[in-house]
Amino acid sequence: MAATNPDEVVAAFVKHYYSTFDSNRSGIGQLYREYSMMTFEGQKFKGLQNIVNMFNSLPFPVCHHDIATVDCQPYGPPGGVLAFVTGTLNVPGQEHPLKFSEMFNLIPIQDTFYVLNAIVRSNKA
Template sequence: MDPDTVAKAFVDHYYSTFDTNRATLATLYQDTSMLTFEGQKILGSANIVAKLTTLPFQQCKHMITTVDCQPSGPSGGMLVFVSGNLQISGEQHALKFSQMFHLMPTLSSFYVLNDIFRLNYA
């Protein structure tokens, strides 16, 4: 698969998992993974998923606008840059967001080494 196809498949998988069962995102991170969520830095799969599962909303839906990807250098990683809208249950307006992932290869797939999320306030 070419990198753009891999990136698109990852993004579809990530957000559909986020929107249906956030706790299972744990399998996509490892102990060295980092999330920066609205400026807050969180290290390791367990802490990351603890953060994501305790966000102050229960139901949400991510709608993706753009997905860009590039190889990240000699370690065989891939950078994935996403923009889109986040509709939170009970909120009238969707929130614009941008997020980047640094995917690193495993034997058969990828894990998320770096994850940075920001809402794009108006």
């Protein structure tokens, strides 16, 4: 794998991740592996199937993410990237969007990246 620019990697990842989440949530599983781990609002999920099941069990079938900020740093193995995202989650029928923060630890594999770790929290006022 050629040297990568973390800003470019994360920009492409964030665009793909949230557009997939918003349009085809079950397709988000392609970005995780069996040894991936996600903490969602304090609950821990380990492994591809458990993470996909968690996404599919969310109480809103449709949503839209608006991204406010994206920060990143090189991290972990050569080519790995740590990303931190903030934004709002808009769910039809809810009066106000929900603010959220999400962290990703992206690991290079062949010519792509997978999510090794993710942490998601809503920012409730």
